Amino acid sequence: MTAPTPPEIAAPTLPRTLTRHLGQHEGQAVRLQGFVHARRDLGGVQFLVLRDKSGVAQCVGSGLHLPLPESSVEIVGSVKAHKKAPGGFEVQIESLRVLSAAIQASPLEIPKMEWNVNPETMLDYRYVSVRGLRERAALKVQAELVFAFHSYLRHQGFTEISTPKIVSAGAEGGANLFKLDYFGEQAYLAQSPQLYKQIMVGVFERVYEVAPVYRAEEHATSRHLNEYLSLDIEMGFIDDEEDVMEMENGLLAAMMERLHATCAAEFELLEASIPAVPAHIPRITLLDARNLVTQKYGHAVGGKDLDPEAERLLCQHYAQTTGSDFVFVTKYPRTARPFYAHPDSNPDGSMSADITRGFDLLFRGIEITSGGQRIHDHAMLMDSIRAYKMNPEAMTGYSEVFKYGMPPHGGFAIGAERLTAKLLGIANVRYARAFPRDRHRLTP
Numbered sequence: 001m002t003a004p005t006p007p008e009i010a011a012p013t014l015p016r017t018l019t020r021h022l023g024q025h026e027g028q029a030v031r032l033q034g035f036v037h038a039r040r041d042l043g044g045v046q047f048l049v050l051r052d053k054s055g056v057a058q059c060v061g062s063g064l065h066l067p068l069p070e071s072s073v074e075i076v077g078s079v080k081a082h083k084k085a086p087g088g089f090e091v092q093i094e095s096l097r098v099l100s101a102a103i104q105a106s107p108l109e110i111p112k113m114e115w116n117v118n119p120e121t122m123l124d125y126r127y128v129s130v131r132g133l134r135e136r137a138a139l140k141v142q143a144e145l146v147f148a149f150h151s152y153l154r155h156q157g158f159t160e161i162s163t164p165k166i167v168s169a170g171a172e173g174g175a176n177l178f179k180l181d182y183f184g185e186q187a188y189l190a191q192s193p194q195l196y197k198q199i200m201v202g203v204f205e206r207v208y209e210v211a212p213v214y215r216a217e218e219h220a221t222s223r224h225l226n227e228y229l230s231l232d233i234e235m236g237f238i239d240d241e242e243d244v245m246e247m248e249n250g251l252l253a254a255m256m257e258r259l260h261a262t263c264a265a266e267f268e269l270l271e272a273s274i275p276a277v278p279a280h281i282p283r284i285t286l287l288d289a290r291n292l293v294t295q296k297y298g299h300a301v302g303g304k305d306l307d308p309e310a311e312r313l314l315c316q317h318y319a320q321t322t323g324s325d326f327v328f329v330t331k332y333p334r335t336a337r338p339f340y341a342h343p344d345s346n347p348d349g350s351m352s353a354d355i356t357r358g359f360d361l362l363f364r365g366i367e368i369t370s371g372g373q374r375i376h377d378h379a380m381l382m383d384s385i386r387a388y389k390m391n392p393e394a395m396t397g398y399s400e401v402f403k404y405g406m407p408p409h410g411g412f413a414i415g416a417e418r419l420t421a422k423l424l425g426i427a428n429v430r431y432a433r434a435f436p437r438d439r440h441r442l443t444p
C-alpha cells in the first residue's frame, strides 16, 4: 500500500533529482528514480536505500510494501537533514512506485560483496555484481581516464583512428595470437593496432585509438587479460623516443587532473589516492635498472626484461628516493623488443645492433606502457623483418608504405585495466574490466 500523493507534488510535475543533489532540496519535495540497493522493514517503518547513477540515498516511510532488492523504483518524498544518513540527508517517502520489480532475489547481496571473499562468484554473476558501488566506481574511473585520453590528445593535434581487429599477421610476436578461420583462410585477432597506427601517421601525423585488443594468454595472472582496452598513440616527425615519453608525461598529468575533477568520490570510496605526476618522470635504462635491483635489493633478474619482482622493487626505489609513482625504463635490448623497434645510436653515430629506442613505463610496481621510436627506413625495416625470421611476403601490407616517405615516428600503448587497477589498489586486472575474458571465462 502506498501513501496518497498530495496533488502539489504529483510525480509527473517534478523533474527527477539525483541522489547526489539531495542537499540542494532540503525541505522540498523531490522525485528520485533508481534501484533498491538495500531494504529493511521494521514493521511500522520501512527503510530503503535507493541507488542511482550518482550515489545512494536513505529513504524512510511507513505502510509500504518494499520490492526485492535491485527492483527499479520511483520515489516521491521530502528531503530532511539527517546526520547519520549517507550525504547527510534523508527522504521521507510520500509515494513509492515500482517501475520494474526484481522477480527473484539477486544471487549476490550487492552492498555486501567483497572481492577477497569469492572473486569467481563475483565474476560468474558479473551482470549484477557490476552494479556494486565499488565495481562501478572502478569502471567510472576508467571511463574518465579514457575521456581525458581523448581530450588531451585532441588538444595536442591527434586524430582518432579505427583499425582492424581481424588481421592476417601478428604485430607483437610471441605465441599469444588467437587464431580465427576467415572463410577458410588463417586469420588472427589483433594483438595491437601497432602496424596500422604507424601507417596512419602517414595520413594524420598524430593518431590515437581506444579499442580492445586480444592476447591468448595461457596462464592466469593478476596482470593479464585475453581481451583488454588498449590506449594507443603514434606521432610523426619526432627527434627520438624522448618526444614520445614527454607526450605520455603530459598526457598522464592531464588524466590525473581529470580524475581530481570528476572522481574524488570514487577514490574516497575505494580508499585510494590520485598520484602526482612529476613534471619530468624519472628515467633509467634497462641495464641500470637490472643492476640497481640486484645491487640494492639482492634480486637477480631472470630473462631479458625486468621480471614482476624487479618491476616492483624498481618502483619501490623510485617512490622512496624521488616520491614518483612512475618511472620510465629506457633503451631496451633488441632481444626484448619486436621487429619494428628503432635501433639506438652508438656514440659514433652508427646504429646499435643490440639496443633500441624502446621504453616501458612502470607505475606502482607494474608495467602499464610499452612504447618507443619505430623504424621508418624501408631497407632497415626489411633487414629487421629478416633478422627476426619473419616472412617478408606476409608483411607487405605493412612494409610497402615505408617506400613512400614515412617520417621518423614513435608511440606507445597504455593498458587501461592495468592503469585503473593500480590507481585504485585493485588486486587483479580482471576486476578492472566489466566483462573480463580470462583463460576460463567466456561468459557473461
Ligand code: AMO
Pocket: 172, 191, 192, 193, 194, 215, 217, 223, 224, 225, 226, 228, 230, 232, 233, 367, 368, 369, 370, 371, 372, 411, 412, 413, 414, 415, 416, 417, 418, 429
Ligand atoms: P605491449 O605488448 O607491451 O606493447 O602492450 C602494451 C601495454 O598493454 C598492456 N597489456 C596488457 N594488459 C592486460 N592484459 C594483457 N594480456 C596485456 N598485455 C599487454 C600493458 C602493456 O604495457 N604495440 C606495443 C605498444 C607500442 O609500442 O605502441 C604493444 O602492444 O599495460
